[in-house]
Amino acid sequence: MQVTFKILRFNPETDNEPHFEEYRFEGHENMTVLDCLHKIKWEHDGSLAFRRSCAHGVCGSDGMRINGRNHLACSTLLKDLNTKKTIVIEPLPALPIVKDLILDMTDFYEKYKAVKPYLINNTPVTEDSERLQSNENAEKLFESAKCILCACCTTSCPSTWSNNNYIGPAALLKAYRFVFDTRDEAADERLDIIDTPDGIWRCHTIFNCIESCPKEINITWHISQLKKELSNREL
Amino acid sequence: MYKHRNSQGSGSFSWVFQRITGLILVVIMIGHYILMHYTPESGHTYDAVLARMQSNWYRVLDLTFIVLGMYHGLNGVWGIFRDYKLKSWQTITIISILIILGLAFTLWGIKTILDIPYVQTSSGLLVK
Ligand code: HEM
Ligand code: SF4
Ligand code: SF4
Ligand code: FES
Numbered sequence: 001m002q003v004t005f006k007i008l009r010f011n012p013e014t015d016n017e018p019h020f021e022e023y024r025f026e027g028h029e030n031m032t033v034l035d036c037l038h039k040i041k042w043e044h045d046g047s048l049a050f051r052r053s054c055a056h057g058v059c060g061s062d063g064m065r066i067n068g069r070n071h072l073a074c075s076t077l078l079k080d081l082n083t084k085k086t087i088v089i090e091p092l093p094a095l096p097i098v099k100d101l102i103l104d105m106t107d108f109y110e111k112y113k114a115v116k117p118y119l120i121n122n123t124p125v126t127e128d129s130e131r132l133q134s135n136e137n138a139e140k141l142f143e144s145a146k147c148i149l150c151a152c153c154t155t156s157c158p159s160t161w162s163n164n165n166y167i168g169p170a171a172l173l174k175a176y177r178f179v180f181d182t183r184d185e186a187a188d189e190r191l192d193i194i195d196t197p198d199g200i201w202r203c204h205t206i207f208n209c210i211e212s213c214p215k216e217i218n219i220t221w222h223i224s225q226l227k228k229e230l231s232n233r234e235l
Numbered sequence: 236m237y238k239h240r241n242s243q244g245s246g247s248f249s250w251v252f253q254r255i256t257g258l259i260l261v262v263i264m265i266g267h268y269i270l271m272h273y274t275p276e277s278g279h280t281y282d283a284v285l286a287r288m289q290s291n292w293y294r295v296l297d298l299t300f301i302v303l304g305m306y307h308g309l310n311g312v313w314g315i316f317r318d319y320k321l322k323s324w325q326t327i328t329i330i331s332i333l334i335i336l337g338l339a340f341t342l343w344g345i346k347t348i349l350d351i352p353y354v355q356t357s358s359g360l361l362v363k
Contacts, residue, residue: 107236107237110236110237111237114237159318162318162319162320163318163319163320164320165236165237165238165320166237167237171237195245195246195247196238196246197246197317198237198238199237199246200246201246201247201249201250201314201317202317202318204314204318227247227250230245230246230247231247231250231251233247234245234247234248235247235248235251
């Protein structure tokens with residue numbers, strides 16, 4: 001099966017602007033998009049730059065725009081794409097391009113760090129005791145804890161496109177993960193952090209984030225829980 | 236870069252009231268559409284409007300529609316502007332225009348309704 005890939009290329013040393021380049025090769029329906037990128041890099045053009053590590057949807061490093069949809073290259077099979085047409089590969093939008101499909105993720109991680117993505121509990125643990133969590137509470141956090149920080153959601157959000165200072169769904173999901181953790185003591189602090197003009201209120205329930213999330217997390221539902229929590233706290 | 240220091244109070248008020256006013260607007264708008272647009276018999280002549288306005292319930296309903304509609308609409312427009320990165324002079328200009336327009340049109344609407352005379356006689360007939 002002949003496959004055509006059109007990839008947005010950008011070399012900061014020679015290019016002023018990104019441009020598309022096309023590659024045709026023999027593919028197989030069970031190849032992932034990542035396999036195809038490897039094939040192109042190893043057999044056609046060694047200068048193609050992209051990030052990947054696990055190749056199995058765990059590390060979150062190969063989020064990219066595949067036929068206009070943000071997804072992981074390693075979790076997208078050719079048989080799920082229309083290979084009769086050219087497959088278009090672009091970097092995720094809304095973040096600066098370093099080279100080809102590699103983005104400068106600093107801003108994404110800064111937003112993630114802003115919500116204090118770690119357990120805060122300053123009460124000393126007494127001897128022979130642990131910080132126990134109920135099954136119900138674990139259940140409540142389970143889905144939000146599946147995030148692999150691929151940035152597909154935040155860069156798919158129209159609110160991010162119009163205002164890239166918007167904290168974004170990934171960071172809000174992480175805020176949920178700790179705000180509703182019964183062992184954590186900094187819920188109020190985190191709620192203050194997201195209750196700003198560039199914070200949670202820029203989410204207009206557009207659902208792009210859910211559509212792009214490779215872990216199929218219902219991100220918008222989690223954001224809504226935070227909005228309700230903030231409203232209950234303030235009103 | 237995300238600024239996580241907030242000097243402008245919680246955004247939850249605006250969020251909650253947008254939803255509450257939205258819910259009330261659904262109810263009023265359905266009534267408004269049925270009566271004004273799908274029931275030609277209700278009439279749109281001066282006399283017909285005057286007759287409707289004899290009911291204080293109807294006046295209160297219209298006043299609620301004006302106030303909530305203006306709040307909801309302009310707060311919605313403000314929300315859209317906030318989705319963009321604005322410089323502080325732009326923010327101040329836009330919010331000022333919205334508040335002035337909002338107040339002017341709301342007061343104008345309220346005045347229009349309050350100015351409609353009560354002309355009904357005890358027999359229910361209009362005397363004009
Ligand atoms: C049928 C009754 C209505 C309901 C249930 C409703 C509900 C809502 C809700 C929930 C939002 C917030 C959206 C968000 O924050 O993401 C909104 C926004 C908005 N509404 Fe309404 N609304 C109604 C009628 C109206 C009317 C009559 C107007 C015009 C005066 C209006 C103008 C707006 C505007 C301009 C926005 C901002 C747009 C946006 O945020 O997407 N709405 N409405
Ligand atoms: S639901 Fe909220 S966060 Fe998700 S894409 Fe829509 S606006 Fe963005
Ligand atoms: S929520 Fe989903 S799309 Fe967003 S960063 Fe996490 S795994 Fe990726
Ligand atoms: S390479 Fe790790 S998620 Fe795709």
